[in-house]
Amino acid sequence: MDNLKNNLQMIKNDIKEALAQAGRKDDVLLVGVTKTFPVDVIEDSIEHDILDVGENKAQEFIGKYDIIKDRVNWHFIGHLQKNKVKYLVGKVKLIHSVDSIDLAKEISKRSEKIGIVQDILIEVNISGEESKFGITKDNIKDLLINISNFKGVRVRGLMTMAPNADDELLVRNVFKNLRLLKEDISHMNISNIYMDYLSMGMSQDYKLAILEGANIIRVGSLLYGKR
Numbered sequence: 001m002d003n004l005k006n007n008l009q010m011i012k013n014d015i016k017e018a019l020a021q022a023g024r025k026d027d028v029l030l031v032g033v034t035k036t037f038p039v040d041v042i043e044d045s046i047e048h049d050i051l052d053v054g055e056n057k058a059q060e061f062i063g064k065y066d067i068i069k070d071r072v073n074w075h076f077i078g079h080l081q082k083n084k085v086k087y088l089v090g091k092v093k094l095i096h097s098v099d100s101i102d103l104a105k106e107i108s109k110r111s112e113k114i115g116i117v118q119d120i121l122i123e124v125n126i127s128g129e130e131s132k133f134g135i136t137k138d139n140i141k142d143l144l145i146n147i148s149n150f151k152g153v154r155v156r157g158l159m160t161m162a163p164n165a166d167d168e169l170l171v172r173n174v175f176k177n178l179r180l181l182k183e184d185i186s187h188m189n190i191s192n193i194y195m196d197y198l199s200m201g202m203s204q205d206y207k208l209a210i211l212e213g214a215n216i217i218r219v220g221s222l223l224y225g226k227r
């Protein structure tokens with residue numbers, strides 16, 4: 001994959017520019033989204049020092065994990081069914097897509113069983129589109145209060161996906177609203193709930209996301225090519 005080096009350089013420049021434009025002094029973690037790509041692409045990523053990799057299907061993750069093991073930090077970014085949790089816990093660094101009490105409870109149970117605490121993000125449906133996964137703003141506080149009692153998980157922040165729209169203002173508003181929600185939650189001081197991470201921004205909108213405070217971006221096609 002000859003283009004990876006160039007694509008990565010371009011994205012790194014964009015990250016730098018967006019951080020400067022936003023007046024930010026902190027950094028952004030780039031997660032390379034390797035879903036649907038063969039495992040070689042992960043080997044290439046490692047060579048280019050992309051050591052955080054995102055997958056969205058449990059089955060696919062397992063196959064790749066068997067080969068790559070812990071040479072990368074794995075991020076699970078897709079919709080997750082309870083019966084698949086056991087394949088991820090203890091192997092993935094961060095699960096970005098927790099949106100129900102039941103799912104969090106299952107992750108906690110499996111984690112306690114093997115003596116770890118699993119870091120998770122809560123996926124929020126900011127735009128309110130019915131087709132989207134994620135908890136709504138109205139329901140998130142109750143969810144967090146429930147999750148705060150689970151000993152096997154630690155909430156580290158929030159994740160969202162913007163609508164697939166050309167309207168920059170609309171997209172940016174979604175990111176802004178996730179940032180404001182993160183600030184609200186921080187002020188609630190719920191035990192065991194940390195708001196370190198905002199995972200937002202993909203190939204088409206990561207610059208806007210960084211302008212609004214994203215510190216994890218999930219980029220696939222712009223790095224690795226069309227799926």
Ligand SMILES: *Cc1c(COP(=O)(O)O)cnc(C)c1O
Nearest residue numbers: 033056077202203218219220221
């Ligand atoms: C596929 C995917 C991405 C990456 O999308 P690209 O447009 O390829 O950058 C990011 N986040 C999630 C949740 C995804 O499923």
